Amino acid sequence: MRAVVQRVDGASVSVPGESGPETVGEIRGEGLCVLVGVTHDDTPEKAAQLARKLWSVRMLADEKSCSDVDAPLLVISQFTLYGDARKGRRPTWNAAAPGPVAEPLVDEVVAQLRALGATVATGRFGAQMRVSLTNDGPFTVLVEV
Template identity: 80%
Template sequence: MRAVVQVVTEASVTVDGESGPVGSILGPGLCVLVGVTHQDTPEQARALARKLWSVRLLDGEKSCSDLGAPLLVISQFTLYGDARKGRRPTWSAAAPGEVAEPLVDAVVAELRALGATVATGRFGADMKVSLVNDGPMTLLLEV
């Protein structure tokens, strides 16, 4: 599993032109884009959630668990895109929806079990993400 993690002061996601966001947070917090590949497992989803909850990226080297900071978690199959050849990326390394969706849901469920406040987008939907990156601070995590 792969995640792009951004420290934010606020973040929101709207879906398919619906009025208002389907998920939003006010920071400090993390906006997390999660990608799933074919070999990923539920244990990796739990490990990613634990890492997101405890990684010390926030002000004063604090974690979300230290501050009770919220997370916005959004599925992002394009994190497994490959554009090394030609001009058109391939998405073959990204897991199909029936594999990826339960694993992204497992990340969210584990975060909530750990005590996190988690907002989400909607799997497979046309989403528009807005955020204010604080720092800016962006990190790539892989488990």
Template identity: 90%
Template sequence: MMSRMRAVVQRANGASVVVQGENGPETTGAFTGEGLCVLVGVTHDDTKEKAAQLARKLWSLRMLADEKSCSDIDAPLLVISQFTLYGDARKGRRPTWNAAAPGPVAEPLVDEVVAQLRALGATVGTGRFGASMQVSLTNDGPFTVLLEI
């Protein structure tokens, strides 16, 4: 079975991501009000085409209030890379990350999702690839969807 690019999409009423910078904690992405917080996982056989497809889906996904999409109301997105979406804990007590793509493969594809969203007209905040991040959000609903492209 072919693996797919994964995204956990949460409808949020405000979200932010903070990373530890050289001068202390730094907010690298945030929004207030209605939007989507998206955790993106990349596997070995993902492509730029899949990244573009995911971006189009995120921009048009009708999961905001009144069945609106981000494109309908110009709602922002916060996109954060998360290799742990490919964690496998079926055996033993420690997850394995074998299905997650390594950084040199994954980072450009997460960047491509962001670039494609921006090309569609989206306002997109991001985390910092490979950094330890603190993500905060108010999950509105709660409403969470798992996408696989």
């Protein structure tokens, strides 16, 4: 599993709705916005490992973690994290797990975070999403498990 983790001062994700964009996930104040990609050999154990890392990584102010200050996380699936653009002009997605494999593993990351005591907002798997955030720092880290 691969995650791009950004320290934020608020973040939200919206999807198209019948009467305009619908916000499906939002965190306010200091927290983490996490884009999660899944590859073919990922497992529920890796999802749990990623959740523990996200809950404890010291990326917030004064080298605190979300667990230290009960900061929220916004977790959004993003298969494009496994895109490969080394050859040609069009990325390939061969390393990204298909939806039926990836969706339960992203859900498992969220479930494991919540089991640890985290407040977690999410995007909508497979939807065309718009993510808005204020990157604080900027502070962005790539986490792989």
